[in-house]
Amino acid sequence: MRRIALLFLLASTTAYGQRNLNLEETVFGSRTYAPTSLVSPNWIPTLNNISYLDASYQNLVSKGADKNGQEEILVSKQDLENALKTQWPQETFSLRMFPYDYKWKDDKTILLEIDGKSKAYTFDFDTRLKTISNAILSDLNGKNKEISPDRTKVAYLIDNNIFLVDSNGKTIAVTNDKDPGIVNGSDYTHRQEFGINKGLWWSPQNDQLIYYRKDETMVTKYPLVQWSTRVAETKDIYYPMAGMKSEEVTLVIYNPSTGSKVTLLTGEPKEQFLTSVTWDPSGAFVYVGVLNRGQDHLKMNKYDAKSGALIKTLFEETATTWVEPQNPLTFTPNNPQHFLYQSDKDGFNQLYLYDTDGKLIRKLGHKELIVKDLLTFSSKGDKVSYIGVTNDGLDRQLFEVELKSGKTTQLTTESGTHTASLNSNGTYILDQYSDLSTPNVIQIKEIKSGKKNILIQAQNPFQGKINTPKIDFVQLTTADGQTPLTGRIIYPNDFDPNKKYPVMYYLYGGSHSQLVTNRWLGGAGYFDIYMAQQGYIVFTMDNRGTDARGRAFATATHRQLGQAEMADQMKGIEFLKSKPYVDKERMGIFGWSFGGFMTTSFMLHHNEIFKAAVAGGPVIDWKYYEVMYGERYMDTPQDNPQGYKLTSLLDKADRLKGDLLIIHGAQDPVVVQQHSMEFIEACIKAGKQVDYFLYPTHEHNVMGKDRIHMYEKIAKYFDLHLHSSSTN
Numbered sequence: 070m071r072r073i074a075l076l077f078l079l080a081s082t083t084a085y086g087q088r089n090l091n092l093e094e095t096v097f098g099s100r101t102y103a104p105t106s107l108v109s110p111n112w113i114p115t116l117n118n119i120s121y122l123d124a125s126y127q128n129l130v131s132k133g134a135d136k137n138g139q140e141e142i143l144v145s146k147q148d149l150e151n152a153l154k155t156q157w158p159q160e161t162f163s164l165r166m167f168p169y170d171y172k173w174k175d176d177k178t179i180l181l182e183i184d185g186k187s188k189a190y191t192f193d194f195d196t197r198l199k200t201i202s203n204a205i206l207s208d209l210n211g212k213n214k215e216i217s218p219d220r221t222k223v224a225y226l227i228d229n230n231i232f233l234v235d236s237n238g239k240t241i242a243v244t245n246d247k248d249p250g251i252v253n254g255s256d257y258t259h260r261q262e263f264g265i266n267k268g269l270w271w272s273p274q275n276d277q278l279i280y281y282r283k284d285e286t287m288v289t290k291y292p293l294v295q296w297s298t299r300v301a302e303t304k305d306i307y308y309p310m311a312g313m314k315s316e317e318v319t320l321v322i323y324n325p326s327t328g329s330k331v332t333l334l335t336g337e338p339k340e341q342f343l344t345s346v347t348w349d350p351s352g353a354f355v356y357v358g359v360l361n362r363g364q365d366h367l368k369m370n371k372y373d374a375k376s377g378a379l380i381k382t383l384f385e386e387t388a389t390t391w392v393e394p395q396n397p398l399t400f401t402p403n404n405p406q407h408f409l410y411q412s413d414k415d416g417f418n419q420l421y422l423y424d425t426d427g428k429l430i431r432k433l434g435h436k437e438l439i440v441k442d443l444l445t446f447s448s449k450g451d452k453v454s455y456i457g458v459t460n461d462g463l464d465r466q467l468f469e470v471e472l473k474s475g476k477t478t479q480l481t482t483e484s485g486t487h488t489a490s491l492n493s494n495g496t497y498i499l500d501q502y503s504d505l506s507t508p509n510v511i512q513i514k515e516i517k518s519g520k521k522n523i524l525i526q527a528q529n530p531f532q533g534k535i536n537t538p539k540i541d542f543v544q545l546t547t548a549d550g551q552t553p554l555t556g557r558i559i560y561p562n563d564f565d566p567n568k569k570y571p572v573m574y575y576l577y578g579g580s581h582s583q584l585v586t587n588r589w590l591g592g593a594g595y596f597d598i599y600m601a602q603q604g605y606i607v608f609t610m611d612n613r614g615t616d617a618r619g620r621a622f623a624t625a626t627h628r629q630l631g632q633a634e635m636a637d638q639m640k641g642i643e644f645l646k647s648k649p650y651v652d653k654e655r656m657g658i659f660g661w662s663f664g665g666f667m668t669t670s671f672m673l674h675h676n677e678i679f680k681a682a683v684a685g686g687p688v689i690d691w692k693y694y695e696v697m698y699g700e701r702y703m704d705t706p707q708d709n710p711q712g713y714k715l716t717s718l719l720d721k722a723d724r725l726k727g728d729l730l731i732i733h734g735a736q737d738p739v740v741v742q743q744h745s746m747e748f749i750e751a752c753i754k755a756g757k758q759v760d761y762f763l764y765p766t767h768e769h770n771v772m773g774k775d776r777i778h779m780y781e782k783i784a785k786y787f788d789l790h791l792h793s794s795s796t797n
Contacts, residue, residue: 087536089562089602092784095595096776102535104508104527104589109169112492112499115176119499119513126166129179129196134497134513136522144179144196152194153183156201161186180220184209191216191223207234213256215269215278222325224269224278226254231269231280233325243278243323250286250307258283258318262697263344263360264395272352277374278323279346279355282332285309285316293736296765306738309696312705315340320357322374331377335359335370342697345369347398349425350405354380358394364701367392369410371425383427386414390624391701399443401472402450409433409453411440413620420453422472433470435477439617441465447495454491460484461553462617463542463587467491467498480516486588501525503589505540536562538601540591545644547613548636552622556610556641557584557591559601564650571655571791572645573597573605574679576612578634579663580623580702583616584609596780603784605791608645612637628712630691630702631670638667642678654680655791659783661685662740662769669718669729669748676726681790683783685732686769689744690717722751728790730760732779734767760786 090098108122117134120143127146132138146167153162162185172180174193182191189211192204203220211225211232224233224243231243231254244253252258254268258281268281291308294301309315317339322331335343335357344367345358352374359368367386372379386392395418399409407430410421419434420443434440439458446453447469454469457479467481467489481487485504491497498514509527514520531537539560544553561570575597577584586592593609601607612634614626625633645651658679660668665687672682691699692706692713706713714720733745745761752759762782764771771779 087531087534089536090595090599092599092777092781095599095780096774098595102530104503104530105525106501106509106527107511107525109171110499110501110511111171111173112490113176114173115493117492117497120173122167122169126169129167129171132524134492134515134522138522144194144199148199149181149194152199152201153185153190156192156204157185157190160188182214189214191220193220203236205234205236206238208232208240213254213268215267215271217271217275218273219275221275222271224254224271224280226268229253229255231278231323233278235325241325241328243280244282248286250284250288252281252283252285253321254280255283259316259342259344260695260697262701263342263358263393264397265344270346270348272348272374273350274352276324276326277352278325279320279333279348280323281343282319282321283316284318287314288316289313291738291741293738293741296735308738308741311692311694311696311699311703312707313696315362315696318343320346320355322355322377331375333357333372333377334379335372336379338362344394345397347400347408349374350400354425356383356398356408360392360394362696362700363704364391364393365389367394369427371427381427383423383425384429386412388414388624390627393701396443399453401453402446407472409443411443413439413623416621417619420455420470431472431475433472433475433477435468435470435475437619438468438477439619441617444490447491448493452495454480456487456489458617460587461555462583462611463555463585465586467500469495481514483510484587486586504587505542505589505591508589536602538562538598539564540593542585542587542591543644545610545640547622548633548640549625552613552618554610554612554637554640555585556608556644557593559593559597559607561601561604561606566650568650569652569655570604570606570650571652571787572657573600573607573787574642574645574656574658575607575609575664576638576658576660576667577662577664578612578614578631578638578660578667580614580626580698581616582663583611585611596783599780600784600787603788605787606645606651608641610638610641626702628702628704628709630712630716631667631674632715634667635670635674638671639675657681657683657787657791659683659685659787660687663688665731665740666718669731670716672727672729673718673721673724676724679727681728681730681787683730683732683786685771685779686734686737686740687731687744687748688740689748690719692717693741693744693747695739719747719751722748722757723755725752725755725757725759728760728786730762730783730786732762732764732771732782734769734771735763735765736768739769 110121118131120131123130128142129144130140132140177197188206193202205223207223214225222235229252233241256268270279285307288307288309290305292303320333340362342360347356355372369383396411401407406425417439422430440455442456444454452469457468465486470477485502487502489500501511503509511525513522541558543556597607656679658668665684668682668684669687691703731745
């Protein structure tokens with residue numbers, strides 16, 4: 070998330086009629102003050118037209134790539150409601166808007182999923198004839214729905230079991246496990262690490278379904294106290310803490326025609342991670358990335374779908390830190406024997422072209438470019454497009470690479486964060502981007518000529534309504550002197566460099582995160598802006614261990630979380646202290662989750678810097694955190710006792726000097742409340758005062774209207790201890 074120093078003065082104005090954000094707008098203001106955009110834009114297959122929802126959200130419209138193309142209504146919500154009523158006259162549907170999650174099947178048919186009062190409906194909708202076909206009705210309570218490629222069957226979950234319904238309405242119970250510790254088909258397998266976002270996969274031939282079977286009966290149960298009853302009760306969750314017994318997962322193939330099941334022989338030990346699940350195009354094989362519990366040895370295995378037997382290990386990947394598969398294999402359209410594999414093994418997440426025997430055909434990486442999102446193949450199947458990370462992690466650009474040669478071409482040019490895609494024949498780009506000073510631009514660009522058809526050029530949504538603070542990007546360097554870092558500084562209204570201001574230092578710092586990007590407002594949240602409007606300098610920076618800077622940058626934290634992170638953040642602190650307008654005696658720090666860990670760590674390891682701090686849902690001792698995430702970065706307490714002792718904050722409570730507020734959700738299933746409770750007890754034993762606030766019904770994040778309450782508490786805490794102006 071960092072990049073060259075970018076200075077931008079957003080209109081810092083106190084013009085008549087403009088005001089500051091209020092606390093409610095820190096939570097819900099992004100709806101009111103969102104830059105103008107298009108809702109659900111998509112290319113229509115084989116056409117040079119895009120589709121999107123119109124400003125009323127009632128119509129799906131299309132527009133040609135040509136500048137002169139007129140907006141045309143393809144289908145209205147009323148058309149859809151009429152078709153639904155004709156098809157299912159006894160059912161009740163309540164559509165507030167046209168479904169934004171539509172997908173194109175061909176140039177006239179969209180795929181829709183809509184809930185009625187009694188059933189969930191999956192069907193094709195002809196936008197020209199306004200008719201419904203290929204409908205499947207399933208249980209309204211079904212979760213994690215997976216539709217077969219031919220759209221004749223839907224698999225879904227009810228509690229911990231899988232059900233399947235076909236187009237004839239026949240429902241089959243695929244599993245029938247009574248023990249809640251046996252969970253089938255869940256995307257929450259391995260706690261959704263390793264890029265896992267589903268637990269069911271149909272074969273390309275629609276005749277087999279592979280699914281996760283997670284056995285966590287041997288995992289320790291963790292109690293969460295429920296306060297809603299006259300006498301409080303406990304809700305038990307399975308929570309595998311670092312170094313303790315973890316879940317055992319298998320992959321099972323189900324044949325709907327025969328009812329038979331085959332379990333892949335993924336071997337021992339049972340405590341391993343099964344990732345990157347991918348069907349072979351033939352349906353005869355399944356590929357699975359088998360990662361050891363130590364997360365430093367991956368085997369990409371090929372299994373026989375009929376017997377479940379291991380055919381061969383295609384290749385292996387090892388590391389002295391960790392190996393973290395994040396994506397399934399992607400088979401190429403022109404050769405069913407070739408697939409794309411993503412890995413950061415050579416320093417940056419890039420593409421590798423392999424064959425199904427495990428032979429590396431070609432590395433498709435380009436310099437130090439990081440592949441962020443793999444998109445689509447060209448119509449000829451000879452190229453693939455993706456969003457890549459550039460500009461020292463700050464920018465996102467569209468690229469295309471030739472599979473045969475590896476030649477890579479950047480297709481978008483403006484510095485910023487792009488969400489972009491190619492039309493079917495690869496002649497136009499639908500490009501949406503923003504940068505620090507640009508709220509939103511949506512354009513269609515002709516690749517050959519470079520001509521642009523600008524559809525949206527959004528104005529500052531705060532203009533004339535809300536005082537917009539000045540925001541700068543500042544360039545720093547990691548503590549080891551190796552890598553540029555970008556900080557984001559937000560100044561108070563009517564900033565005067567001759568005055569001194571208190572500071573709110575907001576940070577996260579954990580893996581797969583990036584708080585500073587070259588996008589609208591630099592990625593700042595509305596609470597950041599609110600605090601700046603209250604008279605604070607608000608500063609944020611991403612340290613080593615975070616995302617989008619390559620493998621060495623990410624793994625610098627291995628086995629000693631918080632140490633390299635604090636060293637880098639000290640560079641941001643030194644920058645602030647060097648500025649005459651920063652009041653070094655009135656600095657506060659705030660972070661949540663890993664950021665709560667970082668906040669508390671600073672108050673103990675560097676206790677002379679911050680006068681006040683707010684730590685939300687903080688990790689206090691990594692031995693209380695779960696196996697999948699925790700052991701990747703820290704190994705086990707048994708293997709790394711020195712690292713766990715160094716990073717634990719329990720034995721350092723006596724170092725606390727400033728005022729510290731800890732906030733926790735009592736129902737937190739991620740960072741369990743035991744972390745903060747143990748720290749409170751340590752503070753009591755050390756004779757240290759600490760403030761504590763609990764949200765009884767919230768989990769890891771405080772959401773909804775209660776988030777307004779939380780932000781008010783944080784703002785008032787800083788005002789109390791840093792003597793800033795009062796909150797709204």
